[in-house]
Amino acid sequence: ARRIVLASRPKGKPTTENFRTETVLLSSPSPGEVLVKALYLSVDPYMRGRMSESKSYVPPYEIGGVVGGGAVAEVVESNDDRLQPGDIVSGQFGWQTYAIVPAKHLRKIDPALAPITASLGLLGVTGLTAYFGLVDICKPQRNETVVVSGAAGAVGMTVGQIAKILGCRVVGVAGSDEKVRYLTEQLGFDEAINYKTAENMTRALKHACPNGIDVYFDNVGGDISDAAFRNLNTGARISVCGQIALYNLEQPDVGPRLLTPILIHRALVKGFIITDYADRFPEGVQQLAKWYRDGQLKFEETIAEGFDQTVEAFLGLFTGANLGKQIVRV
Ligand code: NDP
Secondary structure (H helix, E strand, O other): OEEEEEOOOOOOOOOHHHEEEEEOOOOOOOOOEEEEEEEEEEOOOHHHHHHOOOOOOOOOOOOOOEOOEOEEEEEEEEOOOOOOOOOEEEEOEOOEOEEEEEHHHOEEOOOOOOOHHHHHOOOOHHHHHHHHHHHHHHOOOOOOEEEEEOOOEHHHHHHHHHHHHOOOEEEEEEOOHHHHHHHHHHOOOOEEEEOOOOOOHHHHHHHHOOOOEEEEEEOOOHHHHHHHHOOEEEEEEEEEOOOHHHOOOOOOOOOOOOOHHHHHOOOEEEEOOHHHHHHHHHHHHHHHHHHHHOOOOOOOEEEEEOHHHHHHHHHHOOOOOOOEEEEEEO
16 A cells, blocks of 8 residues: 655645655454545645644644545455445545555445545535534524635635525635636625735725625634624624634734724634534534535535645645645545
């Protein structure tokens, strides 16, 4: 099997030098284990956090260890009654072409439900993050204005579409004109802003949200969030989902600190980690799958071809190379 390990901890922006590909010989699965062949790998922004030494809500990767993360695989050999060769499963075995995994750590996927890659996106972590982060924390009401940053990414485009289903006015912030067009023309966003070309984000958001912002779903942090804070309505709710604009900074971002609008407008700001909702995942998947089947929720993915493209696909998340969920076809 081939696998990608963390060769060194990135300083600032990660580079290909931080990773190394190794070839290992696998034995046969012991009782309770299965041998799987990876079909699709997930690359995700949170992995950047695990590449650093500092403790977070998940432990850091070890130097020389396989880069862990979600994957979809086919069972090749099974030493457990629950799984048979040919079964399609999802698991957390990370960036490797084959792996021996305890059967209890794998979840069988029904390929009839949706394309199997959906278990890494819309019907997996990113879809659930969008659903609970928006619906549970922000409680969007009909006709309210919802702003989402990182809007053309996996979480962001799902947030915007759910907000539309709930009858909100939706404004997305994304990093290219192509993404802006996609959001408004394909996904029904009311407006979208290219933050890379906008002269003044505060004014651009004010213009796009004539009634102010009731809900801000934050995937990126930094200047875009500062601008959103300057346009809040009284009683606004803010879901702090991600801060990708800050993940590669070598020095912390110290300003501007805009908590005065939070005070004045009695806004609620809440961070969350999707695993907090583990007990409610079945409810989330059921609702997302229903909207998907009804044609109300689309999912988009960018597929990198080949295991060797895994690191590049990961690095592309920080330059906005992806539209929707970035995955790798092994
Ligand atoms: P995306 O599919 O959104 O990919 C990342 C996107 O972020 C890129 O496409 C890029 O789009 C944008 N981006 C990159 N750098 C910057 C920057 N400096 N400023 C603004 N935008 C930037 O990834 P996900 O949907 O998987 O994740 C979205 C966010 O949600 C991440 O911050 C992630 O960490 C977080 N997350 C949090 C979870 C939780 O439990 N709280 C669970 C899952 C994800 P563009 O072209 O628009 O710049």
